[in-house]
Amino acid sequence: MFETIAWATDGSELADSALERVQELARIHGSEIVAVHANELLKGRFGGAPLLADEPDIRAKIEAQVTGLRSAGFDARLEVLSGGDDVARLIERAAEEAGADLVVVGTHGRGGVTATLLGSVARALCHTSRRPVLVVPPADRAEHSSDDSAQLTTA
Numbered sequence: 210m211f212e213t214i215a216w217a218t219d220g221s222e223l224a225d226s227a228l229e230r231v232q233e234l235a236r237i238h239g240s241e242i243v244a245v246h247a248n249e250l251l252k253g254r255f256g257g258a259p260l261l262a263d264e265p266d267i268r269a270k271i272e273a274q275v276t277g278l279r280s281a282g283f284d285a286r287l288e289v290l291s292g293g294d295d296v297a298r299l300i301e302r303a304a305e306e307a308g309a310d311l312v313v314v315g316t317h318g319r320g321g322v323t324a325t326l327l328g329s330v331a332r333a334l335c336h337t338s339r340r341p342v343l344v345v346p347p348a349d350r351a352e353h354s355s356d357d358s359a360q361l362t363t364a
Contacts (some may be wrong), residue, residue, distance in 0.1 A: 210237045215245045215309035217287075217300045217330070218274075223315030228274065231313045232283070234343075241284040243307040244275050247322035248291040249298035280323040297333035302342060313343045 216231045218224035235242050248264060271287060277287035288307060290299045304312050316331040331344045 210317045211240045211310040213243060213302070213309045213311075214238075215243045215307055215312045217245050217247070217296075217304075217312060217314040217334070218269055218271055219246065219296075219330075220270050221315070223228040223345075223347060225274075225315075227313050227315035232278070234311070234313075235283055240310075241286075241347075242272055242275075242278055243309060244278075244287045245300050245301070245303040245307070245312075246271050246287065247296045247303070248289055261309045274325050282332065286339065295333065296330045296336055299307055300334060301331070301338050309340060311341050312338055312341060315343060315345050315347070324327070 211234060214231055216224075216228055218228070229241055234240060246268065248268075250363045268289065271337055275285050277292055288303045297358045300312065300314070312334060313333045314334055316329065331342070334342045353355065
């Protein structure tokens with residue numbers, strides 16, 4: 210069903226936890242995994258520079274993860290897009306170029322005012338993507354949600 214899965218990653222623990230779901234889906238469907246990293250650039254008078262000071266370290270971590278995926282038998286590659294566009298647009302563009310059938314992204318799971326103030330790449334992807342988006346919450350939130358649902362079904 211999913212020939213190509215785009216895993217949106219910023220090198221964070223949330224993105225790493227979403228990778229577990231990507232591997233499960235890729236194993237089931239025999240999918241190619243495309244790790245998509247959006248290198249947001251801070252535009253200025255003299256061109257663009259990475260918004261994050263530790264961008265080289267983040268990229269090295271993601272490259273190592275892709276190498277690990279290949280070692281585990283997955284067809285995997287890395288796509289890094291740089292630009293002044295917002296991160297969600299960069300991810301969508303990379304997913305489009307990769308021919309992805311699905312985009313997987315981790316989320317903090319914040320809602321309401323917090324999400325409005327801090328922004329949400331996952332939320333923006335859900336609104337702008339032309340392909341399905343799987344949003345993976347943090348593990349502790351997912352466990353809490355399943356505990357709640359178990360209580361609801363037994364009450």
